[in-house]
Amino acid sequence: MSHQTVIILDFGGQYNQLIARRVREHGVYCEVKPYTTPLADLRAIDPIGIIFTGGPNSVYLETSPHVDPEIFTWGVPILGICYGCQLIAHTLGGKVTAATEDSAREYGKTETYFDTKCRLFKGLPAQGITWMSHGDYMEKVPDGFALTARSDACPNVAIADEARGFYGVQYHPEVNHTEHGTDMIRNFLYEVCGAAGDWSMRGYKETAVQALREKIGDGKVLLALSGGVDSSVAAALLAEAVGKQLTCVFVDHGLMRLNEGDEVETAFSQWDINFVRADAEELFLSRLAGVTEPEAKRKIIGEEFIRVFEAEAKKIGRVDYLAQGTIYPDVIESGAGDAAVIKSHHNVGGLPDYVDFKEIVEPLRLLFKDEVRGLGRELGLPEYLVSRQPFPGPGLAVRCIGDITKEKLGTLRLADFIFRDEIAKAGLEGTMDQYFAVLTNMRSVGVQGDGRTYDYTLALRSVTTTDFMTADWTRIPYEVLDRVSVRIVNEVPHINRIVYDITSKPPATIEWE
Structure with missing residues (x-):
């Protein structure tokens, strides 16, 4: 699956996933990488642009996260957000210092004025609200940079070196509180990076189906289907790719919402797969009888789920691949980068100890939740499954x-x-x-x-x-x-x-x- 890629370099910002979602929403593929990722690994991705996230540190402290200045020699556009903006200034010869007066600190909604001749603000209003959250400020901007936005309290809200494609903003364009913030991100992607917009769930479906067929071959795949959005879409994608080679085990523990068990079974009747619905309601209720402590409930449900799943898996025999509905936020939060991620939710946690398989397949591990829903629609899953609200693993028990x-x-x-x-x-x-x-x-x-x-x-x-x-x-x-x-x-x-x-x-x- 080859796409133009933007790298989100994470410096500990609380909005790193939100930045990535905004990029994806504009039809551009991106990946979130820790700032410690070796430059060689980043360069191998061949990014069309790089975004530095915010972070809780002060760039002028030696213990704070920094970046190798070599990254600025690649000829790749860079957008720095909040800490990322200050990091650009600090690394390229500017000066960032702690605010000594209240007027230099900015938090919350702030009236901001933009230079609309700057490509970052092209076609946008010259005045609007931005969301600030910084106690440091750029006392001196680097040579070659122009000031492109200001507020009443701060003259250097945004900086730009348009010749090299380097931009920095002190505020957070990714949050809803910033007016036209997502348009600014779009301008960076299309006006600065020259993005083609080649990322869509229709395209992902086609390439993912082909990749799964090549990987799995004539192997057998086993999936624990919880009935939630992630596992349902993973099942539908695998069903599209390998059909009868897929076995979905749906453990019906009797703790779902009204009619949900029947809805899940009906939704997968359109594919020629092995669908196993294990009716375990009486088993779960008997184990939960008299239990009132929430964590005890969760533990019992997790243990019983694995036991039921194990019993059904043994009936199947040989399994080559265990499939999981891991999605991109799970990968990011694990800090595991490209390493395989085992979700800790009760519906899959511990299963590798009980099922004999040679490899884990995670067909959704590149996708955010909204993209998973979009893929589900492309695959023809009914809306009642695709738009299902988050539902706790232990179901109605909690x-x-x-x-x-x-x-x-x-x-x-x-x-x-x-x-x-x-x-x-x-x-x-x-x-x-x-x-x-x-x-x-x-x-x-x-x-x-x-x-x-x-x-x-x-x-x-x-x-x-x-x-x-x-x-x-x-x-x-x-x-x-x-x-x-x-x-x-x-x-x-x-x-x-x-x-x-x-x-x-x-x-x-x-x-x-």
Whole structure:
């Protein structure tokens, strides 16, 4: 799979994955590499451009991460963001120093003025909001650089050496708070680097299918299918490539949302593969009986999943390849570069100890989550699978507080469906990133019909987020919450009170357990 490539050189910035996603969104392939990557390895990639990320350090300290100045002799355009901007200035003869006055420090939304003759800002407004986060500033810019953006507090918000294709910005163009920030990244890619825009999921599908066929040959492939987006798309891609040589083992632990098990099975009926649905609901419920501690639940579910998967794998016999739904953020966060990555989630963790195979296949390891969804659509997976929300590995077990019973799971499953159904009817799916119901272990007095009740309290949770590291609770309209509440208390037995979680992350987590 040959594409033009941009290198994202990571100096510890919190937005490194977001920068890469922005580049990919513009149809340009990129890879995130640690700043310690040998220059020879970087040069072998033959990049059309390089982006230095932000970072928490000060470039003038010897202990801070730096880059070999040779990289500036390659004739490859470079964009430095925040720390990356200061690194360019520091390395090429400028001076970066700590701010001694409040006016030199900038944090948050900042009114900024741009020189639109600079290629980075071509076709964009001359004034706009940027997102700043820096306590150091460039006291002196290197020779050959012009100042191309300023703010009321700082005269050197952006610098450029257009002749060599070197650009630096003190702010973060990759975040939504910066107006036209993604357009600035696009300008760097197309106006400066001359990108062709040769990266798409349609193209990836075609080349990936061919590469998998060549690699696997007539071998047998085994995949643990959880029903989540990643494993489902990996299964669909492998099904397209090798068909009957693929066996998907779907462990139905009885902890999924309403109808999800049937939906997964139906979705894969279009391919001629070996689809094994292991009905293990009673086994899981018996092991979870009386267990209330969240981590104990997770451990039990992980162990049982592996045991069930192992039993099914033994029935298959020889397996040449074990397939996993590893995606690019897993690779980046592991720090393993191009080394094989074993996800630690319960649906695959530990499996190599139990299944005899010669190699791991990770057909999605170059893709971000939004790209995985796009690939799923290209492969013809139904939208209910492709757009499925993040779902915890232990499923509803960690959304049912306290002990778990089949009856409580049924109550939660129906209430959760009603919540999601009303959000869909209101056309609000795109305004929130994760939303679900939690059956609390609290019971309270209520009045239904002519009598008093003593039943469970259900909590509703919805958040908006860009990275799931932080999240804000969603401002769902009251009339929608009212419809959800009325339907649940009327249609779902044993619930007489609904509460809405209005806590952001932090201090709370997204899930309750």
